[in-house]
Amino acid sequence: xxxxxxxxxxxxxxxxxxxxxxxxxxALRGIxxxxxAGEFVAILGTSGSGKSTCMNILGCLxxxxxxxxxxxxxxxxxxxxDVLARLxxxxxxxxxxxxxxxxxxxxxxxxxxPLIYAGVSGRERDRRSREALAAVGLAGRERALSNELSxxxxxxxxxxxxxxxxxxxxxxxxxxxxxxxRTSREIMELLGRxxxxxGLTIVMVTHDRDIAEYxxxxxxxxxxxxxEDRRRELAA
Amino acid sequence: xxxxxxxxxxxxxxxxxxxRSLLTTLGVVIGVSAVIMMQAVGQGATxxxxxxxxxxxxxxxxxxxxxxxxxxxxxxxxxxxxxxxDDLAAxxxxxxAVRTVAGVSxxxxxxxxxxxxxxxxxxxxxxxxxxxxxxxxxxxxLLTEDDExxxxxxxxxxxxxxxxxxxxxxPIGAELRLHDLSCRVVGLLExxxxxxxxxxxxxFVLIPHTTFARRIAGDDHxxxxxxxxxxxxxxxxxxxxxxxxxRQRRRIREGEDDDFNVRDLREIQxxxxxxTGVLTTLLASVAAISLVVGGIGIMNIxxxxxxxxxxxxxxxxxxxxxxxxxxxxxLVEAIVLASAGGAxxxxxxxxxxxxxxxxxxxxxxxPLQAALVAFAVSVVVGVVFGVFPARKASRLRPIEALRYE
Numbered sequence: 001x002x003x004x005x006x007x008x009x010x011x012x013x014x015x016x017x018x019x020x021x022x023x024x025x026x027a028l029r030g031i032x033x034x035x036x037a038g039e040f041v042a043i044l045g046t047s048g049s050g051k052s053t054c055m056n057i058l059g060c061l062x063x064x065x066x067x068x069x070x071x072x073x074x075x076x077x078x079x080x081x082d083v084l085a086r087l088x089x090x091x092x093x094x095x096x097x098x099x100x101x102x103x104x105x106x107x108x109x110x111x112x113x114p115l116i117y118a119g120v121s122g123r124e125r126d127r128r129s130r131e132a133l134a135a136v137g138l139a140g141r142e143r144a145l146s147n148e149l150s151x152x153x154x155x156x157x158x159x160x161x162x163x164x165x166x167x168x169x170x171x172x173x174x175x176x177x178x179x180x181x182r183t184s185r186e187i188m189e190l191l192g193r194x195x196x197x198x199g200l201t202i203v204m205v206t207h208d209r210d211i212a213e214y215x216x217x218x219x220x221x222x223x224x225x226x227x228e229d230r231r232r233e234l235a236a
Numbered sequence: 237x238x239x240x241x242x243x244x245x246x247x248x249x250x251x252x253x254x255x256r257s258l259l260t261t262l263g264v265v266i267g268v269s270a271v272i273m274m275q276a277v278g279q280g281a282t283x284x285x286x287x288x289x290x291x292x293x294x295x296x297x298x299x300x301x302x303x304x305x306x307x308x309x310x311x312x313x314x315x316x317x318x319x320x321x322d323d324l325a326a327x328x329x330x331x332x333a334v335r336t337v338a339g340v341s342x343x344x345x346x347x348x349x350x351x352x353x354x355x356x357x358x359x360x361x362x363x364x365x366x367x368x369x370x371x372x373x374x375x376x377x378l379l380t381e382d383d384e385x386x387x388x389x390x391x392x393x394x395x396x397x398x399x400x401x402x403x404x405x406x407p408i409g410a411e412l413r414l415h416d417l418s419c420r421v422v423g424l425l426e427x428x429x430x431x432x433x434x435x436x437x438x439x440f441v442l443i444p445h446t447t448f449a450r451r452i453a454g455d456d457h458x459x460x461x462x463x464x465x466x467x468x469x470x471x472x473x474x475x476x477x478x479x480x481x482x483r484q485r486r487r488i489r490e491g492e493d494d495d496f497n498v499r500d501l502r503e504i505q506x507x508x509x510x511x512t513g514v515l516t517t518l519l520a521s522v523a524a525i526s527l528v529v530g531g532i533g534i535m536n537i538x539x540x541x542x543x544x545x546x547x548x549x550x551x552x553x554x555x556x557x558x559x560x561x562x563x564x565x566x567l568v569e570a571i572v573l574a575s576a577g578g579a580x581x582x583x584x585x586x587x588x589x590x591x592x593x594x595x596x597x598x599x600x601x602x603p604l605q606a607a608l609v610a611f612a613v614s615v616v617v618g619v620v621f622g623v624f625p626a627r628k629a630s631r632l633r634p635i636e637a638l639r640y641e
Contacts, residue, residue: 039446061634062634081559082560088556089632096638102551104252105248105252113555114556116241116560
């Protein structure tokens with residue numbers, strides 16, 4: 001269990017360099033970032049500012065070149081690949097800009113996927129997947145194939161998939177980037193509601209100021225550094 | 237991840253691309269069905285050939301003119317001396333291991349009945365011929381001692397000759413003309429069908445050897461002697477005794493080659509068996525190569541599939557798949573494809589073999605061993621050719637796989 005005074009996520013002097021020598025590109029220059037359990041953080045910045053790289057490191061999809069990443073006090077960068085896979089499976093839920101559903105596959109089967117890798121079998125998997133779909137407002141659409149769903153519906157399936165294994169942290173990379181503004185609002189309201197209901201910590205990358213309004217903390221990246229970190233009251 | 241879940245994931249992935257899965261597996265399907273068909277037809281042909289020869293009697297010897305070095309089956313019939321009536325009598329009298337001996341002389345001839353005529357094989361045979369070959373009359377009678385002694389103008393005919401010249405009417409008692417010899421049909425022999433090599437075994441006219449000698453050949457030599465040994469166990473003994481006797485009668489000195497040749501049917505059986513065996517092996521190796529080609533086809537498509545599904549692999553890694561889960565998934569996909577191909581191939585090959593056996597007139601034999609081997613090989617093909625694409629897929633880094641466009 002996390003001790004009450006240590007943050008859920010803690011990045012210390014995290015540096016990420018892509019490539020080597022002349023072609024080397026420094027994406028992150030010694031980032032310090034703490035995120036407490038239950039926060040809704042928007043990471044803002046232009047493309048190339050390092051916000052996506054930071055997100056990938058947070059999600060254990062990529063590892064820092066230097067510095068440390070503590071998840072509940074555990075040094076993540078020293079963990080073997082299989083343990084990282086289990087962390088991604090149990091602690092994180094991912095929501096992508098392009099939804100990334102398996103094509104020609106039913107909503108239910110898409111949502112089941114994390115449970116398959118978690119080793120949850122049969123009836124339990126089916127029950128939890130249906131619950132998750134109902135929670136995102138897609139009850140009755142379990143059998144619909146991914147390509148038969150609208151963009152907003154596909155993103156709802158993706159959110160259900162992210163939440164089905166009951167993670168504490170949702171990492172959303174431009175979750176509304178492929179959606180129109182009305183659907184974007186619906187998705188953001190859904191995320192906000194689920195966060196309250198399930199006590200989630202949400203970290204969301206976006207370049208859209210309007211979408212960032214749904215978060216209570218804005219972290220702004222520029223040239224691989226955090227230039228602004230501001231907490232704000234949520235509009236009711 | 238548990239194996240049944242891995243299998244479920246792999247099967248779903250294959251089901252998403254039914255057409256491609258089918259095409260991928262086609263190479264193995266064709267390879268396996270080719271193996272099955274070749275083996276089945278090869279075994280059927282071998283069984284039929286050996287059965288036919290066994291039907292001649294395993295204690296039968298054939299004495300042919302011409303030495304063993306004169307170039308194979310009767311390669312030198314003309315120059316080598318034929319067998320005299322005295323040779324035949326001497327074998328019958330002096331060789332203890334011989335039960336009976338028949339003399340046979342043959343040539344092709346045109347047989348005429350009324351308006352109809354047919355080119356057929358005429359043989360002058362001694363009455364023992366029927367005993368040696370085990371031939372029975374379906375109607376009428378066989379040629380007898382009396383026919384032979386008195387050089388009767390009688391004949392026994394095969395079913396094909398009867399069908400052709402008498403068109404379903406009873407031939408017994410009818411007259412048949414062979415050149416200027418007119419003879420009465422006294423017997424119709426049982427039907428023996430077509431041999432493996434396509435020879436009509438019912439296309440013949442048999443007359444007494446004495447009649448043949450006087451009216452057709454102009455000499456009383458026998459072209460071939462057919463010998464029946466007392467028992468199968470004494471066949472070798474009979475062969476040795478006949479060789480010794482004929483060498484003595486013909487005054488062949490020590491060290492000189494025989495000018496005749498005693499053939500044991502078991503030898504012929506072995507030779508034919510080995511020929512069909514070699515053919516079967518050859519055909520099977522061609523089929524095996526096509527199986528390997530099928531495996532390469534699977535590998536090729538799996539590699540393309542890994543590239544095409546890079547994003548899918550990225551998503552799976554992001555939501556908690558370990559690299560060995562990905563490895564297993566792709567490996568299981570390859571094995572499922574290959575073994576499904578094997579199973580379909582066995583089914584198609586069996587059906588094809590059955591049809592081909594019918595068409596060629598050989599007995600249908602399901603090659604159980606070949607089927608098991610072919611199935612095992614296709615599973616192995618799946619593993620071998622699936623490992624490389626599966627490793628490639630499992631080594632993708634999650635972030636690169638996710639970014640892949």
